[in-house]
Amino acid sequence: MSDLQTSWTGYLRADGRKGVRNLVLVIYTVECAQHVAHAIATDEEDTHVIGFPGCYDNAYAIRLMLALARHPNVGAVLAVGLGCEYIQPEKIADVVRASGRSAEWFFIQQQGGTTRSVNLGKQLVARMREQIRAETTRVPMTLADLTVGCECGGSDGTSGLAGNPSVGAFFDLLVDAGGRAIFEETVEMIGLREHLLARAASAEARQQLADAYDKAERYCKSVRQWSVSPGNFAGGLTTIEEKSLGAFAKSGSRAIQGVIRVAEAPRGPGLWVLDSVPDEHFMQFGYTNPNDTEGIMDLISAGSQIVLFVTGRGSVIGSPIAPLIKVTGNSATYRAMEEDMDFDAGRVLTGELTMAQAGRELAGLVARVAAGEPSKPERLNHREYFIMYKHQNTPALEAGCRA
Amino acid sequence: MATAFQIHAADNVATLLEDGAESSVVQVVGAGSGEIRLSNAMPRGHKVALREIGAGEPVIKFGVRIGHALELIPRGAWVHLHNLASDYDARSGSLDLRSGAPTDTSSAYV
Incomplete structure (x- = not known):
């Protein structure tokens, strides 16, 4: 039986937190971008997808997505929007970059539709994945x-x-x-x-x-x-x-x-x-x-x-x-x-x-x-996610993730 | 012989670890001991009364009140939605006894 001294090697993030996976996260900002986001991640190693279905934004959902985007197991983020919605993929990318992670974003409307967006997304994912695999510091964890x-x-x-x-x-x-x-x-x-x-x-x-x-x-x-x-x-x-x-x-x-x-x-x-x-x-x-x-x-x-x-x-x-x-x-x-x-x-x-x-x-x-x-x-590749409208009063800045 | 797990010494119900047939005798294990005859058939995971519980008296599991008896529950009886009510949740009393399915939204399935 393993004892509690067990240690393993994890991934050190720029914010000092340690992860047990080294993932690229694709985030879509409205249901209309959902198919493209999943098509980008299909058959891509270490690439997961989350997203928000609503066109109107919600502070709770934004906080939740930003916390997931800067999770210790995440090394890089690609934010994909359609181009009409309230939630801004560019702002997501900015916040993620400020945490020391790589991030890219685009609007599907500006790329000229599904196929071009999927191809671009796959290029961006592959480049960022290569980068985090090569550059992320490995650290012992307990x-x-x-x-x-x-x-x-x-x-x-x-x-x-x-x-x-x-x-x-x-x-x-x-x-x-x-x-x-x-x-x-x-x-x-x-x-x-x-x-x-x-x-x-x-x-x-x-x-x-x-x-x-x-x-x-x-x-x-x-x-x-x-x-x-x-x-x-x-x-x-x-x-x-x-x-x-x-x-x-x-x-x-x-x-x-x-x-x-x-x-x-x-x-x-x-x-x-x-x-x-x-x-x-x-x-x-x-x-x-x-x-x-x-x-x-x-x-x-x-x-x-x-x-x-x-x-x-x-x-x-x-x-x-x-x-x-x-x-x-x-x-x-x-x-x-x-x-x-x-x-x-x-x-x-x-x-x-x-x-x-x-x-x-x-x-x-x-x-x-x-x-x-x-x-x-x-x-089994089960990666169910669910992000919905909800209201919680904004937590104190020092403890929250919108700083 | 099927077994029924009593979690806390103060409990007046025990949880069946296997399905129990009507009139069968089950062994009480955990914080209790002895044998008890089931007055109803009951599936694993369900509760059997370890002693008589009067109408309105608390039903105790984990040493804590989990609701109150709706009627007199004899020793050996199945304790579930038909004779045990939450102190909080009024809706659970209307659910189907076997499946737990709601009955109060049936009119919406048209």
Whole structure:
């Protein structure tokens, strides 16, 4: 078994952050440019795509995309616009260049259509990829250099028994090693207000957690939607409180340092809660997280170089930018979907492993993926992404990404 | 014999680790012990009452209240949407007991 001294070689960015992949990111700025962006990335190694579907811009979506564009796993960016939309690919390229990364941009209308744009895009991607492969400084990394996010989805009765607690055991190891652990889904903390506040590392953190909890409860009440779905009920979960307890088990047992928002990085080592619930806004933008993929994007935007996804019932999704590692507490799900699932925490329920052993084994898997071993979703080229309209009040400049 | 996992000593429900047949006896493991006879068939991942729970009394899992009993739940009974309600979410009580599918938006599927 790998031990926690495990180290590997990563990629040093000009801003001092360290990545576990060295990617070119293609970003489209409106749905109309989506096909061209994907055509550019098709068959290109180490080239991922994200984009925003709307023609009208949204500060939250811009912050999210800029955080992803300057993610530690990203070395260079190509921004592609159609030419009519509000979000400006040139501005994205400027911000990315200011972070010390390479960036290019163009409008499809100015290039003369699809084929010319795809050809130009492929040239730019190839040139930047060659450059970051040749020029990026390689550095040793350990768990202390890692930010790992955890999301759960498709939860069943095993998620709270084995899947999430095994991540909790790993998070304790990660925090003790000096790393950063992030969990989110405050809408899946409903019913746990006192448990949550009791975990605060400081009075300030306690206040942040209380505010985030109260906002989540208000929000769920106002939209009449709690974070449980038909599959959860069929899997044996009956109430949001029950699901919350299972979801909260992924946090492990260490103190919570505070609350961050989407596109904000943790302000120091340790365990953090990510608040992805919309703030009050006259447009009442949508749901807190319409699907698992949006939650994963939020965790990546906070700088997670790797994300763990716990799913009792099984899921096939992956993610761009940061490798996704899929954990299930249900051994039957693992066997049925072994091609897609990375880690079988159900062995804890059969007595094959203790929870502490599961946490250490998961730490070993995270270190191997960080060292370059592809996770199952990476191997299958799963790179689902989801960036939608939402409103969150702009975070403080020192912590945000619009500086 | 199927097993049911009790997470916390204070729990009045346990989670089935395998499908359980009606009238079968399951072994309680984890924070509890002993055997219990299932009064209903129930799939893995679902909850069985470890003792009688009166109407309105809290249902406890993880040592924490996860909602309240809608009716008297006998020992060995399946605990789910038909007899356990969230203290927060009113909609879950209207979902289909087996599939969890919503029933209140059926009129939109035309």
